[in-house]
Amino acid sequence: MNIPFRCGNVAIAGLPNVGKSTLLNCILGRKVSITSPKPQTTRNSIRGIKTTPAYQIIFVDTPGYHTGNSRIDKLMIHETGAAILSVDLVCLLAEPRKDRKSDFYLLLEKIAAGSAPVILALSKADIYSRKELLDAADKYSEFANFLHIIPISVRQGLNIEKLEYLIADALPTAQAAYSSDQVTTQTDLFLTAEFIREQVFLLLHKEIPYSIFVETDNIENTEKAVYIDASIMVSKESHKPIILGKGGHMLKEIGINARKELKAHFGKNVHLSLWVKVGNPL
Ligand SMILES: Nc1nc2c(ncn2[C@@H]2O[C@H](COP(=O)(O)OP(=O)(O)OP(=O)(O)O)[C@@H](O)[C@H]2O)c(=O)[nH]1
Numbered sequence: 001m002n003i004p005f006r007c008g009n010v011a012i013a014g015l016p017n018v019g020k021s022t023l024l025n026c027i028l029g030r031k032v033s034i035t036s037p038k039p040q041t042t043r044n045s046i047r048g049i050k051t052t053p054a055y056q057i058i059f060v061d062t063p064g065y066h067t068g069n070s071r072i073d074k075l076m077i078h079e080t081g082a083a084i085l086s087v088d089l090v091c092l093l094a095e096p097r098k099d100r101k102s103d104f105y106l107l108l109e110k111i112a113a114g115s116a117p118v119i120l121a122l123s124k125a126d127i128y129s130r131k132e133l134l135d136a137a138d139k140y141s142e143f144a145n146f147l148h149i150i151p152i153s154v155r156q157g158l159n160i161e162k163l164e165y166l167i168a169d170a171l172p173t174a175q176a177a178y179s180s181d182q183v184t185t186q187t188d189l190f191l192t193a194e195f196i197r198e199q200v201f202l203l204l205h206k207e208i209p210y211s212i213f214v215e216t217d218n219i220e221n222t223e224k225a226v227y228i229d230a231s232i233m234v235s236k237e238s239h240k241p242i243i244l245g246k247g248g249h250m251l252k253e254i255g256i257n258a259r260k261e262l263k264a265h266f267g268k269n270v271h272l273s274l275w276v277k278v279g280n281p282l
């Protein structure tokens with residue numbers, strides 16, 4: 001019997017910090033979307049493509065849904081809203097202890113306004129009791145008609161493959177939209193800036209990471225090595241010394257860590273020149 005090939009777009013949506021980008025990277029077996037313990041790490045819709053002989057899933061990792069009035073908040077809300085309405089399926093991630101937030105119910109309303117079916121994945125199942133997961137599943141079912149509800153844990157590798165199969169099974173029969181070796185549509189310029197921003201999120205505390213932007217000024221990709229110039233843009237002059245650290249140590253550490261990620265991405269040596277500038281590209 002010939003099984004038809006399936007292909008479609010799937011939004012990974014949820015509140016900030018529930019593990020959306022971590023899930024995407026796990027399914028792809030490669031980092032295409034940066035992650036951190038801080039909420040609002042993802043700022044843009046990130047495409048990641050998983051192709052097998054039976055299906056192609058085009059994932060859209062979205063910024064964590066949250067209400068807010070700043071320009072960046074509004075951009076992120078718009079990105080998530082637009083992604084949800086343009087996909088064949090939504091994979092909604094939820095953490096039981098975060099469900100009290102009204103933002104979650106606003107997000108459910110947004111999803112319901114579209115026509116895509118929804119799979120609910122209860123994420124970080126490793127840190128919740130069975131009772132908490134079952135109660136959450138019951139509670140959420142009152143608000144929406146989910147195609148499936150499944151507990152997952154990337155940390156423990158729980159149900160990740162199963163979730164992938166459930167997603168693939170719900171996609172339309174269609175030809176592949178991308179070649180089988182393409183894993184993301186993100187450019188090297190964008191990914192480079194993101195890998196650097198990830199280190200700022202991981203290494204700096206409090207409000208600084210939220211107000212910074214990273215721009216890749218230049219990439220020269222030669223046979224033996226990649227040469228990169230990039231700028232960390234801070235909104236205030238007073239933030240500059242925080243990024244630089246004592247004797248430039250913080251900037252150096254950001255550079256060392258980012259270079260490791262970039263080396264893995266490009267598969268060759270990376271020379272990274274990092275600058276700190278005051279300015280806001282928005
Ligand atoms: N315990 C546990 N932690 C996890 C799991 N998956 C992700 N995390 C952690 O949760 C934090 C947030 O992960 P992200 O993938 O950045 O979350 P996100 O939903 O993409 O967050 P935003 O982009 O800010 O919306 C990180 O510290 C991850 O290591 C999991 O299965 N179990």
Ligand SMILES: [Mg+2]
Binds near residue numbers: 035041042062
């Ligand atoms: Mg994310």
